Amino acid sequence: MAHMSPEEFRKQGHAAIDWIADYWTGLDELPVLSQVAPGAVRRSLPASPPETAEPFDALLADLDELVVPGLTHWQHPRFFAYFPANSSPAAILGDLVSSGIGAQGMIWATSPAVTEIEQVVVDWLAQALGLPEQFRLTDYGRGGGVIQDTASTATFTALLAALHAASDGTARESGVGARKWAVYGSSQAHSSLVKAAMMAGLGAESVRSVEVDPVTQAMDVTSFERLLADDIDDGWTPLFVQAAVGTTSTGAIDDVQAIAEAIDGVGAWLHVDAAWAGVAAVCPEHRDRLLSGVHLADSIVTNPHKWLLTTFDCSVLWVRDRSTLIDALTITPEYLRNPASESGAVVDYRDWHPQLGRRFRAMKLWAVLRTYGLEGLRAHIRDGVDLAAYVEELVADDERLELVTARSLSLVVFRHVGGDEPTLSAMHRLNASGVAYLSHTVVEGRAAMRLAVGSWRTTRADIDTTWAELQRAL
Amino acid sequence: MAHMSPEEFRKQGHAAIDWIADYWTGLDELPVLSQVAPGAVRRSLPASPPETAEPFDALLADLDELVVPGLTHWQHPRFFAYFPANSSPAAILGDLVSSGIGAQGMIWATSPAVTEIEQVVVDWLAQALGLPEQFRLTDYGRGGGVIQDTASTATFTALLAALHAASDGTARESGVGARKWAVYGSSQAHSSLVKAAMMAGLGAESVRSVEVDPVTQAMDVTSFERLLADDIDDGWTPLFVQAAVGTTSTGAIDDVQAIAEAIDGVGAWLHVDAAWAGVAAVCPEHRDRLLSGVHLADSIVTNPHKWLLTTFDCSVLWVRDRSTLIDALTITPEYLRNPASESGAVVDYRDWHPQLGRRFRAMKLWAVLRTYGLEGLRAHIRDGVDLAAYVEELVADDERLELVTARSLSLVVFRHVGGDEPTLSAMHRLNASGVAYLSHTVVEGRAAMRLAVGSWRTTRADIDTTWAELQRAL
Numbered sequence: 001m002a003h004m005s006p007e008e009f010r011k012q013g014h015a016a017i018d019w020i021a022d023y024w025t026g027l028d029e030l031p032v033l034s035q036v037a038p039g040a041v042r043r044s045l046p047a048s049p050p051e052t053a054e055p056f057d058a059l060l061a062d063l064d065e066l067v068v069p070g071l072t073h074w075q076h077p078r079f080f081a082y083f084p085a086n087s088s089p090a091a092i093l094g095d096l097v098s099s100g101i102g103a104q105g106m107i108w109a110t111s112p113a114v115t116e117i118e119q120v121v122v123d124w125l126a127q128a129l130g131l132p133e134q135f136r137l138t139d140y141g142r143g144g145g146v147i148q149d150t151a152s153t154a155t156f157t158a159l160l161a162a163l164h165a166a167s168d169g170t171a172r173e174s175g176v177g178a179r180k181w182a183v184y185g186s187s188q189a190h191s192s193l194v195k196a197a198m199m200a201g202l203g204a205e206s207v208r209s210v211e212v213d214p215v216t217q218a219m220d221v222t223s224f225e226r227l228l229a230d231d232i233d234d235g236w237t238p239l240f241v242q243a244a245v246g247t248t249s250t251g252a253i254d255d256v257q258a259i260a261e262a263i264d265g266v267g268a269w270l271h272v273d274a275a276w277a278g279v280a281a282v283c284p285e286h287r288d289r290l291l292s293g294v295h296l297a298d299s300i301v302t303n304p305h306k307w308l309l310t311t312f313d314c315s316v317l318w319v320r321d322r323s324t325l326i327d328a329l330t331i332t333p334e335y336l337r338n339p340a341s342e343s344g345a346v347v348d349y350r351d352w353h354p355q356l357g358r359r360f361r362a363m364k365l366w367a368v369l370r371t372y373g374l375e376g377l378r379a380h381i382r383d384g385v386d387l388a389a390y391v392e393e394l395v396a397d398d399e400r401l402e403l404v405t406a407r408s409l410s411l412v413v414f415r416h417v418g419g420d421e422p423t424l425s426a427m428h429r430l431n432a433s434g435v436a437y438l439s440h441t442v443v444e445g446r447a448a449m450r451l452a453v454g455s456w457r458t459t460r461a462d463i464d465t466t467w468a469e470l471q472r473a474l
Numbered sequence: 475m476a477h478m479s480p481e482e483f484r485k486q487g488h489a490a491i492d493w494i495a496d497y498w499t500g501l502d503e504l505p506v507l508s509q510v511a512p513g514a515v516r517r518s519l520p521a522s523p524p525e526t527a528e529p530f531d532a533l534l535a536d537l538d539e540l541v542v543p544g545l546t547h548w549q550h551p552r553f554f555a556y557f558p559a560n561s562s563p564a565a566i567l568g569d570l571v572s573s574g575i576g577a578q579g580m581i582w583a584t585s586p587a588v589t590e591i592e593q594v595v596v597d598w599l600a601q602a603l604g605l606p607e608q609f610r611l612t613d614y615g616r617g618g619g620v621i622q623d624t625a626s627t628a629t630f631t632a633l634l635a636a637l638h639a640a641s642d643g644t645a646r647e648s649g650v651g652a653r654k655w656a657v658y659g660s661s662q663a664h665s666s667l668v669k670a671a672m673m674a675g676l677g678a679e680s681v682r683s684v685e686v687d688p689v690t691q692a693m694d695v696t697s698f699e700r701l702l703a704d705d706i707d708d709g710w711t712p713l714f715v716q717a718a719v720g721t722t723s724t725g726a727i728d729d730v731q732a733i734a735e736a737i738d739g740v741g742a743w744l745h746v747d748a749a750w751a752g753v754a755a756v757c758p759e760h761r762d763r764l765l766s767g768v769h770l771a772d773s774i775v776t777n778p779h780k781w782l783l784t785t786f787d788c789s790v791l792w793v794r795d796r797s798t799l800i801d802a803l804t805i806t807p808e809y810l811r812n813p814a815s816e817s818g819a820v821v822d823y824r825d826w827h828p829q830l831g832r833r834f835r836a837m838k839l840w841a842v843l844r845t846y847g848l849e850g851l852r853a854h855i856r857d858g859v860d861l862a863a864y865v866e867e868l869v870a871d872d873e874r875l876e877l878v879t880a881r882s883l884s885l886v887v888f889r890h891v892g893g894d895e896p897t898l899s900a901m902h903r904l905n906a907s908g909v910a911y912l913s914h915t916v917v918e919g920r921a922a923m924r925l926a927v928g929s930w931r932t933t934r935a936d937i938d939t940t941w942a943e944l945q946r947a948l
Binding site: 003004006008009010012013014016017018019020021023024025034036038039040041042045047048049050051052053054055056058059060063066067068069070071072073074075081082085086087088089090091092093094095096097099100101102103104108109110111112113114116117119120124125127128138149150152153156160163171172173174175176177178181190191192194195198199200201202203204205206248249305311312313329331332333334335336340343345346354355356357359366367369370371372373374375376439440441442450456 | 482493514528549566582673674675819
């Protein structure tokens with residue numbers, strides 16, 4: 001049997017750490033976007049698993065040859081596509097410790113520290129972002145936060161809580177039935193909203209796509225009010241409204257306050273999707289813009305695994321009323337009954353999300369919050385915003401280019417004034433060069449490039465290098 | 475700003491590896507079950523996040539003092555509760571590398587190696603377990619496997635695919651509506667089946683709980699046939715049948731072949747929940763029992779993160795017809811469109827589960843399959859089964875104890891002949907001693923103790939130590 005001895009684990013573990021350190025050190029020299037053809041990586045591996053054990057070194061040795069060429073390097077300093085999924089040394093090591101402990105936090109009793117450290121760090125993060133106290137778990141009443149895997153799951157979970165509340169508890173027993181439930185988001189809402197409605201049994205048709213302002217790309221609240229009134233007249237029950245604080249396409253920020261006022265008295269659940277932008281509220285200067293009206297929301301999600309240095313996966317969902325969420329999802333088979341749960345003195349996080357089993361994810365967020373401190377996190381966010389402002393200047397200085405929407409935090413959306421073809425051609429040439437990686441979107445029917453800064457390794461020199469290559473590609 | 479330099483990362487990374495090695499080396503001396511009171515860990519931490527950065531050492535130093543006493547040690551050699559969630563050196567290091575790479579595998583194009591290595595390792599695992607070829611992704615037609623987080627999610631995903639198929643694609647658009655969909659599992663089916671039905675909008679009442687044989691605790695297929703016929707007469711549409719291969723309570727194994735024959739022509743989706751027991755099929759001697767009839771199933775799930783040495787989370791779902799699953803879940807916003815996806819030549823795993831973002835989880839399973847080899851994995855499973863057989867003998871040798879059900883692989887379920895009170899008292903005393911940790915269940919209305927072997931660190935001496943303490947507790 002090939003179990004590693006403690007000595008062998010130390011040796012191989014140090015080698016794995018060194019591999020990562022070397023990988024990062026060499027990242028700048030690698031093409032950001034993988035150029036492999038479909039099937040190439042797959043065909044480079046044996047068709048069947050090995051019968052006998054290989055040393056771990058053999059896997060490490062294969063990484064550079066077989067794996068790295070097939071990677072698009074999300075930790076590369078010139079990765080500007082989609083949104084960042086930035087990792088950091090502290091988070092990696094925090095998560096490593098979590099793997100070593102290997103505890104299951106499905107309920108408090110199965111490893112109390114897993115639950116309680118999560119309670120603490122989600123409260124810390126709420127404080128760090130300046131969220132309203134209603135979302136705090138500890139000593140502030142009825143709310144609370146939980147670490148989930150992704151914002152997709154968080155949105156789905158919030159939708160299930162909304163259904164539970166709106167159906168007076170009948171949906172979890174009898175199903176959603178034929179009632180005409182309506183779910184609202186802008187045309188720019190994340191695709192996970194439709195997916196959530198599909199998964200919850202409501203169907204994609206339950207999702208009403210609200211028009212956006214053509215300039216800001218934020219929800220047109222007047223249109224929303226009109227749609228809402230029409231739907232109510234037509235017998236629909238408004239169930240769930242998602243306000244986007246930072247859309248995926250352009251970083252647009254819906255007016256949460258106005259949306260909340262529009263549904264005052266309607267009884268719909270207000271969910272704020274701040275998956276990418278929310279963490280920027282760690283800087284007080286962004287709070288007016290990011291958190292205005294959030295005190296009126298029922299739930300909010302933001303992802304430390306995007307722009308806050310916490311290795312995927314780490315998405316934090318806060319709710320105003322945890323009992324609704326728990327009541328929507330709890331099931332207790334005999335083998336999970338225990339005195340601590342029955343005392344009501346503890347949190348059992350398995351009732352806060354679809355899954356039962358759960359990893360000690362709080363460890364990596366704890367590591368990030370402690371080893372950066374709020375000062376370090378603010379500096380990181382400000383670096384990203386400053387670099388994006390520099391990109392904005394570069395766009396303004398090139399008459400072939402124009403901004404499509406105003407810069408949103410660290411996201412710049414721009415295009416070639418000549419239209420879609422030169423815009424997309426330039427982006428594809430830049431990406432194919434390996435120098436940088438941008439992704440595209442379509443805004444008001446016209447193609448655009450997105451440049452989202454987020455890595456802690458990105459410097460002004462990386463922007464200059466990227467820009468020089470873009471000039472060649474234009 | 476407190477970003478670690480590569481040198482600092484090496485130093486702190488080696489320290490984290492060493493902490494884990496030391497933690498494991500000292501595990502035998504720690505009480506398995508944490509004895510902390512609710513709130514103790516939480517109150518030991520500051521109420522607010524730190525303003526300034528701390529070195530990573532400070533966190534490592536806190537682990538022993540603040541975290542370890544609050545842990546129930548799932549990697550302890552005398553952890554016998556629930557099912558194991560065993561970690562292993564190889565998996566930990568594989569997952570560490572995944573963190574270092576920090577790639578997002580939501581679609582093939584966002585990092586091709588993440589997807590293709592997953593394709594390979596789930597096919598390898600299917601071969602390792604001797605699964606029918608219909609579940610293979612590569613070169614075998616219409617099936618395929620995917621790594622998910624938990625079996626709860628896998629069951630939910632399979633249910634959504636079933637709904638898509640049974641509704642001719644209308645459910646994802648129009649919702650589940652008022653149609654009387656019926657979901658079947660035995661009274662011993664995992665609680666995630668009811669949770670899946672709730673989340674899918676069908677409601678808990680859609681789940682029919684089929685009687686089990688009082689001796690084997692496996693589904694009574696005659697009762698199932700009767701229930702099915704009555705339901706069809708009453709206007710229910712049989713949608714989804716879950717066969718359990720290894721129930722959580724007693725490790726009971728439903729007759730998949732007989733269940734499949736019972737629904738022949740009915741059109742319901744047959745899902746096999748082999749979350750715990752499935753990985754034991756790596757040993758050919760268990761395949762007749764574990765895989766009989768599985769060739770008739772539409773989907774099967776097993777969790778390498780339980781008994782196959784792969785650090786949580788790693789649950790593998792295979793389906794017979796991947797297109798149904800993909801069609802049930804796919805949504806493509808503009809910013810994810812790309813030529814590779816549109817060519818049809820690649821797999822985009824984000825369409826195989828509820829989440830969009832996904833971690834490079836294949837790395838840890840790849841590490842386990844390579845560094846153990848099939849020989850090593852078989853030896854590991856056989857060790858667990860042999861140790862449980864030894865426990866079975868010890869039960870037989872003590873006239874105060876009796877088996878409640880026949881041993882299932884590495885799970886032994888037994889009780890005090892004197893009834894519930896002495897059974898549970900003895901278990902609680904044993905657990906409170908810190909020497910070992912068992913969990914309880916209720917079988918046919920009577921309390922029982924469960925002893926599930928699974929850690930690669932458990933030896934015959936650990937069983938003896940546990941048994942000596944149990945003798946004192948009886």
